[in-house]
Amino acid sequence: MKVTIKDVAEKAGVNPSTVSRVINEDPKLSIREETRQRIMDVIRELDYRPNGIARSLRLKSTRTLGMIIPDITNPFFPEVIKGAEGAAAERGFSLILCNTDEEEEKEKAYLELLVEKKVDGFLVATASSYDRTVEFLSEKDYPFVLVNRRSRDATGRYVVVDDVEGARMVVEHLVELGHRRIAHIAGLLFAETGLNRLEGYRAALNNRQVDFDPAYMTEGGFREIDGYRAAQRLLDLPRRPTAIFAANDLVALGALTAAAERGLRVPEDISIVGYNDIPIAEKVTPPLTTIRVPLYDMGYLAGEILTKIILGEEVPEDRVILKPELVVRWSSGQVPG
Amino acid sequence: MKVTIKDVAEKAGVNPSTVSRVINEDPKLSIREETRQRIMDVIRELDYRPNGIARSLRLKSTRTLGMIIPDITNPFFPEVIKGAEGAAAERGFSLILCNTDEEEEKEKAYLELLVEKKVDGFLVATASSYDRTVEFLSEKDYPFVLVNRRSRDATGRYVVVDDVEGARMVVEHLVELGHRRIAHIAGLLFAETGLNRLEGYRAALNNRQVDFDPAYMTEGGFREIDGYRAAQRLLDLPRRPTAIFAANDLVALGALTAAAERGLRVPEDISIVGYNDIPIAEKVTPPLTTIRVPLYDMGYLAGEILTKIILGEEVPEDRVILKPELVVRWSSGQVPG
């Protein structure tokens, strides 16, 4: 017994088109105040709500954004999502969220789904899948913006944080504390973020005239276990590093565990720093020195840019590089001895 | 230049209806294999994808579920969401997620939105809003299932965990360790979970012949700051409790901070236990003794029930009460002295 615009029209004794114009406040509609009231009353009386599907079909616009993220349980993303949602909501858009679990296949499937569902634009926060997604979207000319990553050729729109700058900051902080033997547990080096942090690490060493020692550089991954394993190797080196810069906080946590297993105190015996400032970073013992990235802002800006594009508004900046911030806590200290 | 079913039909030299039937594998369609192939070829050639909106309009079904949650940054929810998404995906449904930030107004707005978007059913994981949501949904006869809560009158479908049992378990665990002065930082008492945990707490005391002391019972909330404030009051009591049962892990974290500020060691000076076993619980120092609830399962079951209802399948159990599990870590210890 769904009530349609026709029912309203009938009961109000007008034509459906008139009801539609009243609802949408068509500026070029001239209508008697009395009729308008009558229509509004009937709408309330019947508790009429327009059918968004029919509306979308006619308007060729769903006022919906599709957002693709790798893993909703990674504490990095919820804040980003909130930001995107906030920006979307401000312009009357809603968000449909797709979790790929880092599986390329799922990503592809979701992409198809979103296309079928006719979302007006895409927010892409996954980085793993060899740019197939980006390729697909540009090819079809669907509006999209990349979140926390760029495309391989750096075309298109994106909102990222300046990872080389962040890495540089935290590593220079270590140098200032007197460290010279600073190791780096790199993330995946085919991910842009991994590469950039490595670059920032090398830049910092270079800036401060500290020699780069390949033995102190180890490729890991972005998970806790990756940090644990890599730290084990590092800590068993004959000339042990006095500080470790981990690719992210999770990796730093793994390193913390490895250090604890060897009876090393942090930061007295060794400093360990992370990246991202996920909520857990300040909870752990010792609280992690890390780099805070503006997660909410990143999501918000991406959402803002995308909705503006869709609405045909001017977008002055569609390639945004956000500045990270150094957060000094307890896990970084003077060089021992 | 979107390609429609009409374009395909034209190019294949058939009627759109035939194309439609081929796509949907209409069983009562008899078609020459040759024609069918021709159509399929054209579909591939034009890279035709059906318009889901038009399809939904016609079919009166969007194959979409709306899920309302209070706070996506609360680590409790992502896992639940994943479960729901998994169940939905298995039956070809997708999920649109709505974050209310615990604001009743936002919840109402999202509800309207989801109705306009014609989702086929609702997953409701918010508890705060005086049942207006549930009322609305039942009144309009929209299919829905409650997640981690029940309606006031316990009608309708739901998937919850046995919170009184969980609370009982963890409190009895404390009693077994010798504690008698066990405080409880309750959650919001107009939320069912808050109420139930309080009930479990009292049941445990009662079972073990420990007197209930109103001074040890304090209403807080579900956030970390609530736990911090409540713990401050509790710890400044003349006869300090030897153990605190917090409404959830976040609250326990706040309590941990308050204890640390007073120089109290956990668990040597005071035991603190949480609820939910969110990922951070095992990372914090000391790792929290807590109650593990099957988050993924909760979401999955809710999603399964809802989609089955929608598809008209039999649902043997639409009121599920899941069993929690005690996880003993380091934050609970022998009573001091």
Next chain:
DNA sequence: TTTGATTGCACAATCGTTTTTATATATAAT
């Protein structure tokens, strides 16, 4: 009183599907 403009609303086409009903051809049965 006629003309012209403006107001107030209705008509009908359209969006891209699905689905019921109808029609035309081929095959089989009589």
Next chain:
DNA sequence: ATTATATATAAAAACGATTGTGCAATCAAA
């Protein structure tokens, strides 16, 4: 050869909105 039955496809009517255009009625100006 004729009728009955299957087979293969087409035509047309929804689904529930929006919107350009058109037609009266009202009002102002001449």
